[in-house]
Amino acid sequence: EPEVTQTPSHQVTQMGQEVILRCVPISNHLYFYWYRQILGQKVEFLVSFYNNEISEKSEIFDDQFSVERPDGSNFTLKIRSTKLEDSAMYFCASILDRGQETQYFGPGTRLLVL
């Protein structure tokens, strides 16, 4: 069964450094999402992406965050200058199309900012 993959599985970084989290959505899926989950808290929506542009973003997704689909297969989340409070699990998800709304999630990247 096709699946969403994410790399790396774990990332440790120093505060102020840039990180790029990578996702490979299921091929032929058209809509892509990033969520995060701070330890012990709810899964929170960050951003949705379609047709090479952001469709919607949450209040969490400020100017420090950006997303990109650089090559038609990868979908990346960049945090420009990490803060301690960015430490969380980051999940990528994708759906096939409108009307096929089952979201398939990746296994997540655990980001730790020191």
Add this chain to the structure above:
Amino acid sequence: DAKTTQPPSMDCAEGRAANLPCNHSTISGNEYVYWYRQIHSQGPQYIIHGLKNNETNEMASLIITEDRKSSTLILPHATLRDTAVYYCIVRTTFYNQGGKLIFGQGTELSVKP
């Protein structure tokens, strides 16, 4: 989107049916009930969804009351691997919401031997 209320935790004996309730008393006519689960910090996994009719798939059954104000997810023969946090999410279709999921705290189901 309508708010959902779920018990924070439940236990179930292995091999027995797990019945997970969800209250969504403010649900509107065009809102669906979705269930996802998250096994120990893995990515959430889709289980099932429905509008007003009961639904069944290979993982579970979804029973929605006639007034649609509550629903129950049924895992017919729970196994230890079903231990997870189960999320009931009420939302409209993609056309109105763009596909994002709004997660609550969910129900932590512990399946015990």
